[in-house]
Amino acid sequence: PGILVQFVMMMVLIYGGISVMEDRKRRVLARILYSSASFAELFGSKFLGRVLMGLLQSAILIVAGKLFFHLNLGSVWLSGLNILFFAAAMAALSIFVGSVLKKEELIVGVSVLTANVFAALGGCWWPAEIVPPAFRTLGMVSPAYWAMDTFHQVIFFGKGLGTVWPNLLVLLAFGAVFTGLALRFFKINE
Numbered sequence: 001p002g003i004l005v006q007f008v009m010m011m012v013l014i015y016g017g018i019s020v021m022e023d024r025k026r027r028v029l030a031r032i033l034y035s036s037a038s039f040a041e042l043f044g045s046k047f048l049g050r051v052l053m054g055l056l057q058s059a060i061l062i063v064a065g066k067l068f069f070h071l072n073l074g075s076v077w078l079s080g081l082n083i084l085f086f087a088a089a090m091a092a093l094s095i096f097v098g099s100v101l102k103k104e105e106l107i108v109g110v111s112v113l114t115a116n117v118f119a120a121l122g123g124c125w126w127p128a129e130i131v132p133p134a135f136r137t138l139g140m141v142s143p144a145y146w147a148m149d150t151f152h153q154v155i156f157f158g159k160g161l162g163t164v165w166p167n168l169l170v171l172l173a174f175g176a177v178f179t180g181l182a183l184r185f186f187k188i189n190e
Contacts, residue, residue: 001151002124004061005086005144008054009118012090013097013111016050020098020186021107029188043095043186047179050094054087074154078164082154085171086147092178099185118142123149143174 023029023046032042065071073079094111101107119125121135122144128136129152139145150167153159 016094017098050091
C-alpha cells in the first residue's frame, strides 16, 4: 500500500500537471472551448483523466502485488474506495500544479518533492505508529497519511467502514480543497 500511495501521488502529480501545462501552452484548451464543450466539461474531463490514471496505476500495482507478493487488501471495496478518494484528491492537486507552474522541469521538481514529503509524513516509508507523536501529528497534513491509515485499519486490523469513514471524509475534504484551488487557478491561456 505504501508504494501504491506514493507512486500514484507522484505520477498523477507529474504527468497530470505536465499535461495541463502543455495543453495550455499549445492552446489545446482554448481550441476545445471553441467547440461545443463548456468550461465545466473541459475541467471535468481533465479531472476524470487524472483520476483514471491513478486508478489504472493502482490496478497495475495491485495485480502485481497479488501475483508476486500475495497482497491482501482486506475489504476490497473499502480499499477501492480509499484508492478512489485518494486518486481524486491527487487528480485535483495535479490540475492546480499544472495551472500555476509554467515549466515542465518545475512541475517535475515540485511534484517529486511534494510526493516524497507527503509520503514520508504520511507513513508510506515506515508505519506512522513508530514515529514520535509530534511527527505523527505533523503527518496529518498529508493526504497520504489518511490513505495509509485507512489501509492499515482495513488490511492489518480488519476494520470496517464504521472505523475508517472519518479517514475517507478527510480524503474527500482534501479533494474538495484541491478541486477548489484547481478551479480557481485553472487557466485556458497563458
